[in-house]
Amino acid sequence: MTKDRERPPLRRGWTTGSCATAAAKSAWSWLQTGQFPDPVTITLPNQRQVSFALDGCGQMGESAWARIIKDAGDDPDVTHGALITASVARGAAGQGVTFKAGEGVGVITRPGLPLPPGAPAINPVPRRMITQALMEITPQGADAIVTISIENGEALARQTLNPRLGIVGGLSILGTTGIVVPFSCSAWIDTIHRGIDVARASGLTHIAGSTGNTSEACVKAFYDLPDAALIEMGDFVGGMLKYLRQHPVPHLTIAGGIAKMAKLAQGHLDLHSSRTLADPGSLAIMAEKLGVTSEIREGMRRANTVLEAFQRANHPALGDLIAAEAASVTRACLAPSDIEVDVIVTDREGRIVGRTTPRPA
Incomplete structure (x- = not known):
């Protein structure tokens, strides 16, 4: 029996929306x-x-309140x-x-989210x-004022992207299914x-999708972009590009490390190491276009990682070629939109080792 079969299934949990719903229902009751009611039963969207x-x-x-401890199952959820x-009063x-929004729940300050600025x-x-x-408690109708609070929510929100989205003062009450699926994308x-x-x-004409903090800091400095223009796409470049195809912006920059941009150059739109593998041999084929000797290319093919293969090539233009081919894959995915695309490739220290466009003036 393999280790994967021996490993127990990951336990699912509940969204903040489900917990807030249960607390509000008990208080209204x-x-x-x-x-x-304790326990209190709610109905999920399904x-x-x-x-x-x-x-x-x-x-x-004249209000009632009830409190729930959120259980996110085996998901590494900050909440x-x-x-x-939930504190509930008659309206x-x-x-x-x-x-x-009570203490620890944020307020929306920017347009573009499903709710308007000023809304909890x-x-x-x-x-x-x-x-x-x-x-379900009052089928004839519910006239109620519901205030949701999360203890330490403002501090927890600093570990999320809420501040970048213009949600200030705390966390969001989230959930589309009511269930947290561990490690769901x-x-x-x-x-x-x-x-x-x-x-x-917000009227921004240039956004940048980055695979991580290092590449994000690099592209932010390179183009002097505001935080609202920075999209932490992680490994999900395909998810970002498919959405941009329907919701375009004039200019898109993609920034990432050598291995992940090499994967994109090879046509992979999911950059996670467990789902796609970067091929040192493909990097050797790129190196051949640059005149790298057959002996060095053979060493690149034998490399254990793409980063090792890149270092063995030791060619100043290889990073630019990775960026160019990654940009080509990106444009094909975005078609038929005419979004301007450029790619920046960084090393682990945040230095640019490849790009498709010169530094802006």
């Missing part, structure tokens, strides 16, 4: 019945019913273990459910989940899309 245990509950003036509290007749960062699907949950790709939306709504 107390206002209507004098009872805090109509599955799940239950949450309360970590605490109580009354404060795993966070305390999510004016006919107003429906309204939402407020409680996303549309969690809003619908909360509204539905309250109406969907959340990251959604963040890429929202970053593009914000950049477009």
Whole structure:
């Protein structure tokens, strides 16, 4: 039996939206019945019913509150273990459910997100989940003011891309399915899309997708770009390019390390090491175009990594050729849009070792 078969499946968890929904439903129930359901059962968007245990509950003036500890399963989510509290008060007749950002929940300050500037960062699907949950208690309608808070949310938000998206003061209440799938790429790709939306709504004409912090710092300095123009695409260049094909900007820069840009040059749109392998032999073929000797090219083919092959070539134009071929693959993926494309290749120290365009004046 292989080690993969012996490894237990990763445990799924719950989104902040699901936790906020459960807390809000329990608090609303107390206002209507004098009872805090514990555990409290909610309905996910796929109509599955799940239950949450309360970590605490109580009354404060004419409001009721309930608290849930977020369990993100085996996903390395910064909000795993966070305390999510919903405080619910009765609203004016006919107003429906309204939402407020409590301590640790952010407020939107830039256009381009699903909600307008000034709105609490409680996303549309969690809003619908909360509204539905309250109406399960009062089917005739729910006129309620729901305030969501996350303990230490402002500090936790600094570990996310919220500040770059213009969400200030805390975290977002997220979730489209209510379930956290461990190591899912969907959340990251959604963040890429929202970053593009914000950049477009802000009128930016040039954005840069980077594979990591080193390449991002390099491209930011190279072009003097604002933070809102920086898209942390990670390994998901394909997810970024497919979205840009439908939501174009005039100018796109892609920046990344030698191995990942070599993968892109070979036509790979998923740059993760576990899903695609960079081929030192392909780098040797590029080197042949530059007149690198057959002896050196053979050593490149025997290299254990693309970085080793690049170093063995020791040719000043190889980085530029990687950038050019990566840019060609990018343009083909973006077609038929006419987005201007350039590529920057960096080493591990953040030095530029290849690019398709000269440094701007």
